[in-house]
Each structure stands twice: as structure tokens, then as C-alpha cells.
Amino acid sequence: MTDKVLRIDVDQLANASLPKRVSYSQMSLYQQCALKFYFTYLGGWREPPSAALACGSITHEVVEHLYRLPTDERTVDNAITLLREHGPRMLKMNDYRPFENDNAMKTQIREAVENLFVVENPQEVIVNPDHLEMELNVDINGVNFFGKVDRFTQDGVNRVTDYKTGKSPGRFVDDKLSQPYLYSLAFKLQYDIDVDEVELIFLNAKEVIRRPVEESIMLSMGEKLAVMRADSERDIDASAWDAKVQRLCDYCAFQEACPARNALAPKPGSADSNAMLKAAGLNSRNA
Numbered sequence: 001m002t003d004k005v006l007r008i009d010v011d012q013l014a015n016a017s018l019p020k021r022v023s024y025s026q027m028s029l030y031q032q033c034a035l036k037f038y039f040t041y042l043g044g045w046r047e048p049p050s051a052a053l054a055c056g057s058i059t060h061e062v063v064e065h066l067y068r069l070p071t072d073e074r075t076v077d078n079a080i081t082l083l084r085e086h087g088p089r090m091l092k093m094n095d096y097r098p099f100e101n102d103n104a105m106k107t108q109i110r111e112a113v114e115n116l117f118v119v120e121n122p123q124e125v126i127v128n129p130d131h132l133e134m135e136l137n138v139d140i141n142g143v144n145f146f147g148k149v150d151r152f153t154q155d156g157v158n159r160v161t162d163y164k165t166g167k168s169p170g171r172f173v174d175d176k177l178s179q180p181y182l183y184s185l186a187f188k189l190q191y192d193i194d195v196d197e198v199e200l201i202f203l204n205a206k207e208v209i210r211r212p213v214e215e216s217i218m219l220s221m222g223e224k225l226a227v228m229r230a231d232s233e234r235d236i237d238a239s240a241w242d243a244k245v246q247r248l249c250d251y252c253a254f255q256e257a258c259p260a261r262n263a264l265a266p267k268p269g270s271a272d273s274n275a276m277l278k279a280a281g282l283n284s285r286n287a
């Protein structure tokens with residue numbers, strides 16, 4: 001929930017531009033806080049990698065490889081073998097190396113992989129390998145949308161599935177469903193496929209959520225995408241972005257350099273602001 005919204009002027013490069021393609025993550029970040037979107041996509045600042053991100057990425061990799069195996073080979077033992085193969089390899093990557101010795105995170109990954117066999121029987125899931133990590137790239141209401149679907153299955157029901165690690169969504173479940181609903185619209189527009197059902201599998205929480213796809217919800221996601229793009233075009237033209245002060249500010253990597261949180265923060269985009277973010281340990285692809 002947003003406590004207050006402040007319009008913040010920023011220093012933008014004369015040739016500053018929005019990303020050419022819009023993903024669900026971009027839309028979601030913009031809706032959460034436009035200034036945070038500015039720091040990330042216009043300033044090019046990267047939030048420091050987190051154990052949660054490492055956990056999610058490694059789990060997704062293992063689950064994808066498991067579903068690429070023939071059905072009778074999708075066993076817990078083989079899943080753990082895949083984890084032993086891909087886990088250490090991915091923990092050598094720059095983003096994940098800081099968590100190489102994070103045993104709590106490693107336990108979380110192992111539990112997520114094992115729980116897959118609790119929430120469904122992988123040997124009974126019929127999936128075309130081309131429908132794993134399936135890329136979407138389509139115009140939605142004039143916006144160049146792209147996304148990657150964890151799994152699309154057709155077993156009499158056309159279903160878009162997304163795996164999640166971490167805790168149960170609780171009362172935020174509808175927010176989490178926005179992503180597969182938007183993907184359902186992309187499927188319709190790109191492939192003329194009607195998705196019947198969206199599914200979220202919360203591996204650590206051992207929770208499966210399925211909802212039928214209602215056209216009105218699907219279309220409303222496309223409208224939200226168009227609104228987000230139009231609003232961000234307005235922001236870049238004005239060199240001013242809305243800071244939405246809220247509970248999540250406590251976890252925001254930019255809070256020290258955010259004038260809505262820190263009255264002494266310099267103007268975002270200025271040399272002083274950039275120096276402050278660098279001193280806080282952040283890196284920018286524009287720096």
C-alpha cells in the first residue's frame with residue numbers, strides 16, 4: 001500500500017530513452033514505484049544480487065532440465081543429480097558467487113526441488129520441450145511486450161504455469177497471478193491460442209494455485225501494460241517520476257538516494273546522486 005506519492009525531478013541525459021521492449025517485471029516495478037523504475041532502467045543501476053534471486057534462478061534451472069527428461073526419468077534422484085550439476089556451476093557465476101557458502105539458501109533450493117514431487121507428479125506432466133522457458137514477443141495495445149513462460153502444457157487444458165520459490169503469497173495472490181494472466185493475453189495475440197487456466201506453483205510453500213482465465217481479466221492486463229507505457233513516456237518527457245513511499249521502501253536499494261525517503265538526497269541522475277549510489281555498493285551499466 002502506498003503512503004504518499006511525490007513527484008521527483010531528475011537529471012536525465014538528453015538522449016535518455018525507455019527500454020524498447022516491456023516485460024512484466026518492468027511493468028510491475030513501474031507500478032510499485034516509478035522512481036525506482038527510473039533508477040533501474042534509465043539510470044542503469046542494478047540492485048545487488050540476493051540469495052532469494054540465486055535460489056529462484058537455480059531452482060528454475062533444475063526444474064526446467066528435469067522436465068526436459070523423458071517422463072520415466074523424472075525422479076527425485078535425478079532431480080537431485082541435476083541440482084548437484086547445475087547448483088555449483090551457477091554459484092560460480094558473478095551474481096551468485098556471494099552465496100556460494102549460504103547453506104540456508106542451499107537447503108531452500110533442495111526443499112523446493114523435492115517439493116515439486118509433493119505438489120505434482122512430474123512423470124504425469126505432458127510437456128513439449130519447446131514449451132519450457134517459452135519466449136513471448138508480441139505487440140500488445142501498441143506496446144512491444146516480451147516475456148518467458150516457465151511452462152506451457154496442453155493436456156486437454158491449455159495451461160500457463162509459473163514456479164515460485166520463497167514463502168506463500170497469502171493475500172497477495174492476485175498480484176502474483178497478474179503475470180500469467182498477461183502471458184495468457186500474449187499467447188492469444190502471438191499464437192492465437194486460448195489459455196484456459198493459469199497456475200502458480202509455490203515450491204517452498206507446497207502450494208498450487210490455479211485460476212480459470214477470464215477474458216476480462218486478461219484484457220485488463222493488456223490495458224494496464226498500455227497505461228504503464230504511456231505514463232512512463234510522460235515521465236521521461238517531463239524528466240520527473242513518481243516516488244511511491246510505502247512499506248517496500250525499507251527493502252529498496254535506492255532509498256538513501258531517494259529524495260522521497262531522504263530529504264538530503266541529491267537530485268536523482270546528478271553526479272552527486274550517482275556517487276552516493278556507487279558508495280552504497282551499486283553498479284550502473286551506464287557508469
Ligand code: SF4
Nearest residue numbers: 033244249252255258
Ligand atoms: S525508497 Fe521507496 S519511494 Fe524511493 S525509490 Fe525506493 S521504492 Fe521508490
